Amino acid sequence: MTDVILEARDLKKYYPVTKGLLQRTIGWVRAVDGISFTIERGKTLSLVGESGAGKTTVAKAVLLLEKLTSGSILFEGKDIYRFSKSQLKMEYRPRVQSVQQNPWSSMNPRMRVRDIIAEPLVVNTKRTKEEIRSRVLEILDQVGLAPNQVDYYPHEFSGGQRQRIAVARALALNPDLIVLDEPVSALDVSIRAQIMNLLKDLQDQYNLSYLVIAHNLATVRFMSHTVAIMYLGEIVEFGEAEELFTRPLHPYTRALISASMLTLPEDEDKGVEKIILSGEMPSPLNPPPGCRFHTRCVEATDKCSKDVPEVREIGQQRVKCHLYADPSVRSAVSKGPDAGPAGK
Amino acid sequence: MLSIMPNIEDKTRPRISGLSRGARILRGLSLVIPATVLALMFLTAIFADLAWIGLPDVGLSPYHPNDQVLKERRLPPAFIEGGSTEHLLGTDNLGRDVLSRVIHGARVSLSVSLLVIFITATIGTILGITAGYLGGRIEGFIMRVVDVALSFPGLILALLLATIIGPGYMTVVIALSALGWAGYARLTRGESLRIRQSDFVAQARVNGASTSRIMLRHIFPNVLNSLIVIMTLAVGMMILAESMLSYLGIGISAPTASWGSMVADGRNDLDRAWWISTFPGIAIGAVVMSGNFLGDWIRDKMDPRLRQL
């Protein structure tokens, strides 16, 4: 049996849109609209989608920074919204940490690195000054920073180094799960790999579970175990990383792979043109009817703009697209090798 | 694991190119001159006399500020015909030494100013951060009081206080403090609102930091910059306000020397003994301007991102 550390069930987060002096609610931004996923212990789930897809909202829900409209999150089988204040402080907060997207705003500019990394320890444990000091130095070494750097302020570091500091802070309490919201997207392309490798090493060393958020599939390819593709508040495809990358099913996933310059296996053989993702993602205030992706989908049919597709299991993958709904349309998937139940 | 020395990765961080030589010198002077003026004024205030360490006859002040020599009224300053080095800045209409009174006046003016700034900044900051970070009804209440305080005519309050408790040192302090905190509250509330939204506060919440810890360790240090700037700028403003109140007879009253009351004392003699009002006036102007220049300089300098220039 798999060891699930975190399970999200049908998460929904609607933000009210208000208007006028009376703040009348005139609509809802459906930032997250019914998504479910599981994260296994010691594994990485990547949540990938364009900006505005609702990824950060999911991260905030897991970190309890935002209250859900509905749905539940189970941590080791226990509903985190049912935790009492003290349970949260003892059993949840210290074990779930986060690294944010922007290393320039995620640290108090008036604190030294020493105090930034020590904060989780100071707040959550009763260690002595000396114990905290040595723990800080220990973690600093693990993230590849020099001990003499503890007395600097964040502005004295580059983006990559700051992100190492952020990782160090997240590690301080020996957490089980770390939520990483676009941990490298604010960094120079040349140093992204360094940080991803660091995260991977730390995961192997401490059996950490990661919820990694990214808008670029290429970034997370080599560190993901499972991948969920998000579009307009929904998960449109979910699967094991290796399978999903070698056999992407959903047209959106294929477009993302194209956009991130990863070559599809069959493209190499047949010289298929890259799928260009045209236009902008529609507003989550008024998601398109039927399949939410139909306004930009190259494979869209009439049915797509009318009926909401159901989630199908194709092998280990789950995909939400009409192409896989019934055998008669499966011919349209000729581009996807082994698609459909027949591939099992 | 690999160790990375500072800034190896860093080729993108913008460096602001060097200022021209002339601009650098000007920038330097805009710190050195006001800082020196203020430092001298503070030293003067402290060492006017040493009565406070039990040495009443030693100090910078050549005479007791209230000693009257009626034969020597309205003596001109030493550098003018008829003046003598006995009274470097001349004497006033009661034969008191103007230099000694300016020196002792520094004590009154500066101490009122500092005391008021300390009281108002403390109260205002506590209320402002509380309102800005907690929000809700507490914020609504605090900010309503702030609005009232900001729109209340200060002079009328001072007059009222002077009538009730009589003019004097504490009257000035209370009158200036009673409304002065509101400006600090508005400033720190605005800054707190902004900082509350920042990623590092969210991070502190994820870590489980308490509300008081967030206000003290995360919000307060980040409003400190603007607070210090405003406090420095307030030195001049408070001295001006104290002088005005004393000039109007609401503040420090005779015979105690304060710069404002001295200007008031000399105003009838402006045509025959201009020095009685002019020297305390110059002292006021020098301190007010120095405070403003220093405040501006600190504002430019304090931003941590510009600090390393």
Ligand SMILES: Nc1ncnc2c1ncn2[C@@H]1O[C@H](COP(=O)(O)OP(=O)(O)O)[C@@H](O)[C@H]1O
């Ligand atoms: N506090 C908020 N109030 C209203 N709308 C919000 C709020 N936060 C996010 N949204 C909206 O929710 C959608 C998803 O946002 P987000 O989760 O930040 O997306 P992502 O991280 O994938 O870029 C966006 O359309 C965004 O405008």
Ligand code: SF4
């Ligand atoms: S359901 Fe239709 S529009 Fe939606 S992704 Fe599939 S083919 Fe495209």
Ligand SMILES: [Mg+2]
């Ligand atoms: Mg985001």
